[in-house]
Amino acid sequence: MNVIEVKDVWQIYDNRIVLERLNINIAEGSFVSIVGPSGCGKTTLLRMLMSEEHASRGSILLDGKPLSREPTVDRGVVFQRYSVFPHLTVLGNILLPLELRSSRVCGKFFGARRRSAIEDARTMLEHVGLRAAAPLYPAQLSGGMQQRLALAQALMAKPRVLLLDEPFSALDPGTRADIHVLTKRLWEETKMTIVMVTHDISEAFRLGTRVIVLERPSPDEPGKGARITHDIPVRARQTATPDKLKIA
Numbered sequence: 001m002n003v004i005e006v007k008d009v010w011q012i013y014d015n016r017i018v019l020e021r022l023n024i025n026i027a028e029g030s031f032v033s034i035v036g037p038s039g040c041g042k043t044t045l046l047r048m049l050m051s052e053e054h055a056s057r058g059s060i061l062l063d064g065k066p067l068s069r070e071p072t073v074d075r076g077v078v079f080q081r082y083s084v085f086p087h088l089t090v091l092g093n094i095l096l097p098l099e100l101r102s103s104r105v106c107g108k109f110f111g112a113r114r115r116s117a118i119e120d121a122r123t124m125l126e127h128v129g130l131r132a133a134a135p136l137y138p139a140q141l142s143g144g145m146q147q148r149l150a151l152a153q154a155l156m157a158k159p160r161v162l163l164l165d166e167p168f169s170a171l172d173p174g175t176r177a178d179i180h181v182l183t184k185r186l187w188e189e190t191k192m193t194i195v196m197v198t199h200d201i202s203e204a205f206r207l208g209t210r211v212i213v214l215e216r217p218s219p220d221e222p223g224k225g226a227r228i229t230h231d232i233p234v235r236a237r238q239t240a241t242p243d244k245l246k247i248a
C-alpha cells in the first residue's frame with residue numbers, strides 16, 4: 001500500500017521551474033532516500049510533503065487523500081538543526097507531543113495520564129541513549145545528542161511518515177555513523193515510513209530501501225527544473241558474512 005503518492009508535481013517560483021514532473025509512490029514501511037545536489041529542490045519537495053509549501057501543479061496524496069493545507073501531526077520532521085524547542089528540557093521536548101495530543105483529546109494533562117506519559121518519554125529517552133540527559137536543555141547537548149533528541153521527539157508523535165531533511169549533515173563522521181545505526185534500528189522497530197533527503201549518496205544507500213536521484217538537466221537547458229533521473233531499489237545487506245560461511 002502507498003502511504004504517499006506524488007502525482008505529476010511541479011514547483012515554480014516566479015516563473016522559474018524548480019521541480020518538474022515528479023511522480024513518486026511511497027510504499028508503507030519503506031525508507032526512501034532522496035539524493036541530489038545542493039539547490040536542486042530537495043527541501044522544497046519535503047516542504048511540500050509537510051504542507052508548508054504547495055505544489056504549483058499536480059497533487060500529493062497521503063493514504064489516498066489529498067494532503068491537508070496545513071502541517072499535521074501525521075507528518076513528523078527532523079531538520080539539520082533546530083528541530084527541538086530550546087526553552088524546554090530534554091524530557092520536556094519528548095513529553096510535548098504527548099501533551100499536545102492529550103490536551104486535544106481531553107483538554108488536560110494531569111495525574112495518571114501525565115505519569116504514564118512521563119514513563120513513555122523516559123522509555124524513549126533510554127532507547128535513544130539520552131536517559132541521563134533528561135533534565136538538560138538542548139544547548140547543553142552535543143550535535144549528535146540534539147539530533148537523537150529530535151528523532152525521539154518526532155517518533156513520540158507516532159507520525160504516519162517521518163520526513164528527514166539532511167538530519168545528519170552537520171555531524172562529524174563518527175557521530176554520523178552512530179546515528180545511522182540508531183536511525184536504522186528505530187525504523188526497523190517502528191516499521192515507520194521514512195523519507196530522507198540528503199546530498200550524501202553513501203548515506204542515501206546506507207539507510208534507504210530505495211534511492212531516488214533528483215537532478216537538473218544539463219546547464220544548456222536553463223528553463224528546466226530538477227526531475228527524477230534514477231529510482232534504485234536497495235537490496236538488504238547480507239547478515240551472514242562469506243568468511244563465516246567458509247569456516248562453517
Ligand SMILES: Nc1ncnc2c1ncn2[C@@H]1O[C@H](COP(=O)(O)OP(=O)(O)O)[C@@H](O)[C@H]1O
Binds near residue numbers: 013043
Ligand atoms: N519560497 C521560495 N521562493 C523562491 N525560491 C525558492 C523558495 N524556496 C526555494 N527556492 C529556490 O528553489 C531552489 C531549490 O531550493 P531547495 O529546495 O532549498 O534546494 P535543496 O534543498 O536541494 O538544496 C533554490 O534555487 C531556492 O533558491
Ligand SMILES: [Mg+2]
Binds near residue numbers: 042044
Ligand atoms: Mg535543502
